[in-house]
Amino acid sequence: MLVYIWQYVYTTFLRYWFKWLIRQATGTCELQRICSGYGPGASRTINTEYSLKSSKSKLLRGAVESSEEHLGQHVQQIMKEKNIKEQTNPRFKESLHTSLLQITGYESLYASVEDVRKEAFCPENTQHEAMLLELWELLMPSVTLESRVTKQWGDIGFQGDDPKTDFRGMGVLGLTNLLFFSEHYTQEARLVLSHANHPKLGYSYAIVGINLTEMAYSLLKSGALKAHFYNTVPGAPKLQHFHQLYCYLAFEFDKFWLAEEPESIMLFNQYRDKFHHVVRTLLENPRVSLTLSAPS
């Protein structure tokens, strides 16, 4: 309770006075101090985001909701309002612009991911079908698929004869992630699949992948991936960066599962939660960068 009262008092009154005092003492505003105090990355962008969102100025608060093409204009207006001269602060403009690209980019990335997720897998859609067949070819290059509906799908970890019912709440997003992993990290994906087909420690490759897509999606939705993207993408993160994160999760989950040696596949959700906790902890580090490091 006391914490809440303190937070309320701090954010509504004290923070403002502190800022004013420091401004009088140093002659710089909070945004300037952030931009000169931190190098590029999560610390700078997260602090900028907080400063802008809690600002009393409508212009500053509005900047985090601006669209990508209007950001340049917004930066100019902020510099004018805060009376920051480009000549004396050469780095400020670029720093703020990059941070704003990252902040607004995260929100638009979520919107694009949500669009792909909401697209249901549809057997009548030739593009969806082509993606599915390509997934098979990349994972099982030496085995031909006997027909579109076949038990063979079980070999790459779908549940039944037709993968179409397995995408469910993740829609085409689940398929796109599976395909991206096989396309860009073919060796790694095949290695993971071979582990998944282990007679004792195995699991269903494709549906575990769809479950990991759900993990990546909910992490993105909750804002937990901010630091990761601010550190790894020096601009607006795009769909491919989300797919990259999925690749990290798929590869790392496999390592985790093998190391933990679960008694049976029935314990999947328990180990999924444990893995989720590990990832969450990593994401709390402001220097986090979750990139797939494949063994050479």
Add this chain to the structure above:
Amino acid sequence: MGLLSILRKLKSTPDQEVRILLLGLDNGGKTTLLKQLASEDISHITPTQGFNIKSVQSQGFKLNVWDIGGQRKIRPYWRNYFENTDVLIYVIDSADRKRFEETGQELAELLDEEKLSGVPVLIFANKQDLLTAAPASEIAEGLNLHTIRDRIWQIQSCSALTGEGIQDGMNWVCKSVNSKKK
């Protein structure tokens, strides 16, 4: 005596616990049903690898619902969850006519299980929101449900997506637990 312990004493006796097993083929809608029962969001569901469990309060009971994945590969594990089951709920995708035979076989095998003998069974004829769904009566006939003599059973049409029919089914579940425990 502290305020907390007084409050604790005032609280009525704890709810009776009921173990419910949710089985059926993959893509039947078991997890959606489970989430509906727990009033959770059903828009991000993924295939169940392993199982999910949730506890729901209903009509003075604490229902512990076990939702076990239905893919063929993990059906051999179903038996690990039979022990102490109070009610079996079997979920059928009423629109997946191609697999009626398969689902009928699985159900017949479950009803033959010694550990499940006499356990009341509720069959949810799910996905009634789909135009192609077979009515519950047709499914009951196809599965020869009328030949079940060793336990009480019920078939209930429902849509786990819209929630329709679920409450009726659960009312039957609670009623059958009551009559069994008396």
